[in-house]
Structure formats: structure tokens, C-alpha cells
Amino acid sequence: MPRPDARGPLLARGALLAPLSGVTDLHMRRIARRLGATATVSEMVAAEDFARGTEEARLRAEGEGVLPHIVQLAGCDPRWMAEGARLAEANGADVIDVNMGCPAKAVTGGQAGSALMRDLDHAERLLAAVREAVSVPVTVKMRLGWDDATRNAPDLARRAERLGYAAVTVHGRTRQQFYTGRADWAAIRLVRDAVAIPLVANGDVAGLDDARACLQASGADAVMIGRAAVGRPWLVAAVAAGLAGETLAEPDAAAKAALAAEHYDGLIALYGARMGVRHARKHLAAYADHAGGLTPDERTRLLTTGDPAEAARLLRRAFEAPSAQPAARPEQQAA
Numbered sequence: 242m243p244r245p246d247a248r249g250p251l252l253a254r255g256a257l258l259a260p261l262s263g264v265t266d267l268h269m270r271r272i273a274r275r276l277g278a279t280a281t282v283s284e285m286v287a288a289e290d291f292a293r294g295t296e297e298a299r300l301r302a303e304g305e306g307v308l309p310h311i312v313q314l315a316g317c318d319p320r321w322m323a324e325g326a327r328l329a330e331a332n333g334a335d336v337i338d339v340n341m342g343c344p345a346k347a348v349t350g351g352q353a354g355s356a357l358m359r360d361l362d363h364a365e366r367l368l369a370a371v372r373e374a375v376s377v378p379v380t381v382k383m384r385l386g387w388d389d390a391t392r393n394a395p396d397l398a399r400r401a402e403r404l405g406y407a408a409v410t411v412h413g414r415t416r417q418q419f420y421t422g423r424a425d426w427a428a429i430r431l432v433r434d435a436v437a438i439p440l441v442a443n444g445d446v447a448g449l450d451d452a453r454a455c456l457q458a459s460g461a462d463a464v465m466i467g468r469a470a471v472g473r474p475w476l477v478a479a480v481a482a483g484l485a486g487e488t489l490a491e492p493d494a495a496a497k498a499a500l501a502a503e504h505y506d507g508l509i510a511l512y513g514a515r516m517g518v519r520h521a522r523k524h525l526a527a528y529a530d531h532a533g534g535l536t537p538d539e540r541t542r543l544l545t546t547g548d549p550a551e552a553a554r555l556l557r558r559a560f561e562a563p564s565a566q567p568a569a570r571p572e573q574q575a576a
Contacts, residue, residue, distance in 0.1 A: 255279030256480040259467030268507030277478030288316035288325030309335035317352040319370035355416035378407035388417040395435035410441040426458035433460035449483035472527025498560035532559040
């Protein structure tokens with residue numbers, strides 16, 4: 242079967258699942274895309290590690306069963322970014338996304354992620370190296386800038402457009418804001434005014450009303466949803482449908498339980514029982530908190546058990562008596 246034209250989701254007025262480091266694993270992306278997300282993006286993949294063949298990077302870049310397959314690469318060395326991009330394309334990536342937005346200290350300390358916005362000439366060299374390395378579309382995800390004194394996203398977006406980039410995603414905060422305050426959707430409009438290529442707006446989109454307000458304020462073509470979709474992979478599809486003028490009913494409790502179990506089982510299969518349980522904990526917490534059906538003791542057991550069978554049983558239990566007021570979830574790091 243021929244692969245779909247990857248440019249479709251880049252041009253669509255829809256909703257994409259954002260790349261969340263350590264979160265948007267293969268199975269979360271499969272579920273979100275199957276339910277109707279416009280597209281999904283892999284979790285951040287360190288380009289040098291991927292090019293050198295490390296197992297963790299390979300698993301992060303896995304995309305079997307997800308079309309279009311969009312791989313996000315991070316790094317600060319144009320040579321390694323180019324090598325990583327070539328390998329991703331050879332392994333079936335339909336789109337390469339360059340991370341220039343991650344605010345995590347572990348990433349910016351290595352002069353990658355949003356740290357690249359402090360030196361746009363170097364950022365441009367890196368963008369050029371990736372564009373020249375592959376034949377598939379390339380995109381870039383950024384923040385408004387490093388801080389309020391250097392809100393240079395429009396300039397970086399113009400450079401990407403000149404290099405032939407297919408789309409730009411902008412998170413409506415500076416790096417120094419991390420995830421504090423509210424995303425400034427109106428500030429993203431400066432990027433819209435600077436480039437003609439498709440623009441995706443990201444930050445604090447937690448539902449259809451937010452998506453509509455974000456598109457209105459930013460002038461973007463689509464929205465990207467990250468933290469709000471953790472424990473609710475069906476959310477992105479519902480927003481995509483709403484933006485298309487359609488209504489997508491939220492899955493009932495039994496369907497949600499089945500999706501959560503599919504996600505958990507997939508992580509166990511992908512990583513093995515020991516590592517799979519560890520990787521799944523953030524998802525188990527999010528599913529349980531949204532479902533609201535566990536006592537505090539049961540929730541603790543769910544997150545600490547090393548027995549996949551017990552975790553699966555408690556996960557099913559969480560959806561048996563959903564709470565009207567689910568517990569608040571800790572923030573997840575997003576690019």
C-alpha cells in the first residue's frame with residue numbers, strides 16, 4: 242500500500258499530538274492517530290544517539306503503524322542532525338521535525354532545543370543540514386524566543402521558510418517561562434505575519450474551545466496538543482473533529498478502559514515487563530486520575546507494582562466508577 246502524502250496533515254486545519262519527551266511513545270501515537278488525530282509526532286529523539294544506534298533512541302523513533310510517521314530530532318551539531326535525519330528517512334519517516342523548543346535544562350545545557358534560539362546563525366546552519374540530508378518534508382518546532390528580550394521566532398521561521406521547510410510549530414512561551422503563566426497565542430501571530438508556510442500553534446490547548454480561540458488569536462492553520470492529552474489520547478481526535486465541523490463522541494468508560502489497557506500492554510510488549518512497567522507509570526497515573534475510580538491506596542499500588550497483571554487489574558478498576566472531579570495531574574515536559 243502506498244504511503245499517504247505527508248504534506249496533507251501539514252496543511253490541514255486540525256489537531257496534532259505534540260512531541261512529549263518520554264511520553265508520546267509508539268502506542269500512544271498509534272491510539273491517537275487511529276481515533277482521528279490529524280497527525281502525531283514522536284517523542285524527542287537525540288539525533289547523535291539515534292545515528293550511533295542506541296536502543297533507547299531507536300525505540301523513541303519507532304513508527305510502525307503510525308501514518309504519517311513524523312520523527313522529531315534534537316541536537317546541536319549539524320553533522321549529527323543530518324545523520325539522524327537520513328537514518329530516520331531510511332527507516333520510514335514521512336516527515337522530520339527539528340526540535341528548537343525544548344526548555345529542559347538537560348537539553349539546553351547541551352546547546353540544543355530552545356538554546357538554539359540564542360544563536361540564529363547556528364540554528365540556520367543546523368536547519369540547512371537537515372533539509373539537505375533528506376527528501377521528505379522537514380518542519381521545525383520552536384518557542385517565542387529564549388526570553389522576553391529576544392522573541393525572535395519570526396526571524397527563525399523566516400529562515401526555515403527560505404530553506405524550504407514545510408511548516409513551523411510555535412509554542413506560545415519563551416524558554417525562560419518554561420510552563421508558567423499562560424501561553425501567549427496572540428504573540429504567535431507575529432510568526433503568521435512573517436511566513437506563508439503552514440503554522441501550528443502550541444501551548445495550553447486543552448479542548449475544542451481553546452483550539453478555536455488559539456487559532457483565532459494566532460492565525461495558525463492547526464493546533465498541537467501536548468500535556469492535556471496525557472491520559473486522554475482521544476482528546477486530540479475530538480478537537481480535530483470539532484475544528485472540521487464534526488462531532489466525535491467521547492469514548493465511554495469501557496472504551497477508555499480498553500484504550501488504556503491497549504496502551505499499557507503495548508508498552509510491556511515494546512520494552513519488556515521490567516522496563517515497560519517503569520515507562521508506563523506516568524501514563525497509568527494520568528489514566529487513573531482522569532478516570533477517578535481508584536482509592537488513594539489503589540492508586541499508589543498501581544504506580545508502584547512491578548506486576549503487569551496487577552497493574553492491568555487496577556487500571557480496569559479505575560474506570561469502573563469514574564469521578565466527576567478527577568485529581569489534578571503533575572505537569573509533563575513538552576518540547
